[in-house]
Amino acid sequence: xxxxxxxxxxxxxxxxxxxxxxxxxxxxxxxxxxxxxxxxxxxxxxxxxxxxxxxxxxxxxxxxxxxxxxxxxxxxxxxxxxxxxxxxxxxxxxxxxxxxxxxxxxxxxxxxxxxxxxxxxxxxxxxxxxxxxxxxxxxxxxxxxxxxxxxxxxxxxxxxxxx
Numbered sequence: 001x002x003x004x005x006x007x008x009x010x011x012x013x014x015x016x017x018x019x020x021x022x023x024x025x026x027x028x029x030x031x032x033x034x035x036x037x038x039x040x041x042x043x044x045x046x047x048x049x050x051x052x053x054x055x056x057x058x059x060x061x062x063x064x065x066x067x068x069x070x071x072x073x074x075x076x077x078x079x080x081x082x083x084x085x086x087x088x089x090x091x092x093x094x095x096x097x098x099x100x101x102x103x104x105x106x107x108x109x110x111x112x113x114x115x116x117x118x119x120x121x122x123x124x125x126x127x128x129x130x131x132x133x134x135x136x137x138x139x140x141x142x143x144x145x146x147x148x149x150x151x152x153x154x155x156x157x158x159x160x161x162x163x
Contacts, residue, residue: 015104020144023100024093026071029054029062032143034071034086034094039147042075042083051139066090098146125154132158 020031032052037043043051049059063084066072071090075083086094109117131141138159145153 012105012108015108016101016144019100019104020097024097026066026069026093027062029058030066030071031097033059033062033066034090034097035144036139037072037084037086038091038094038098041085044082044084048084050136052143053140097144101144102146102149129154129158131155132162135159135162137162 017028017031020035021028024031024034026034029052033048036048036051040051045059045063046056048054048063049056052059054062063072063074067074070087071093073085073087075085077083112120128141131137132155136159138153138155141155142153147153
């Protein structure tokens with residue numbers, strides 16, 4: 001079972017990440033940044049990096065690419081802080097990548113019967129809740145999630161209950 005899980009998780013992650021990045025025309029980390037900024041506009045570079053699993057220097061380099069592509073803007077509201085927001089093109093790219101992600105995931109579920117899908121849901125919810133390491137896990141684990149789709153997020157619930 002563990003080996004099946006490992007192979008399946010890797011295949012799903014690679015397909016979702018590659019298709020999301022392709023749809024947005026950016027790198028995998030760029031796709032995660034666009035997705036994050038879609039739901040969390042105005043966060044800073046360091047915070048964005050932490051939410052998508054990049055160091056501050058790596059996040060800054062990735063952001064330079066997104067800014068040069070006209071997808072993200074930096075705002076300097078005063079002081080030393082920098083706030084990041086999507087441009088109109090960036091928002092459209094983020095929406096495209098979420099649509100592509102959704103298509104891939106639906107395609108991956110096609111071989112399963114309705115009963116298998118319904119049986120899989122509670123197992124996946126428990127697995128995801130078990131992956132929470134701290135209160136910030138939601139940002140990293142859900143960095144490519146379509147936040148409007150989940151009626152109830154098992155990762156978010158576990159993070160809120162994390163002691």
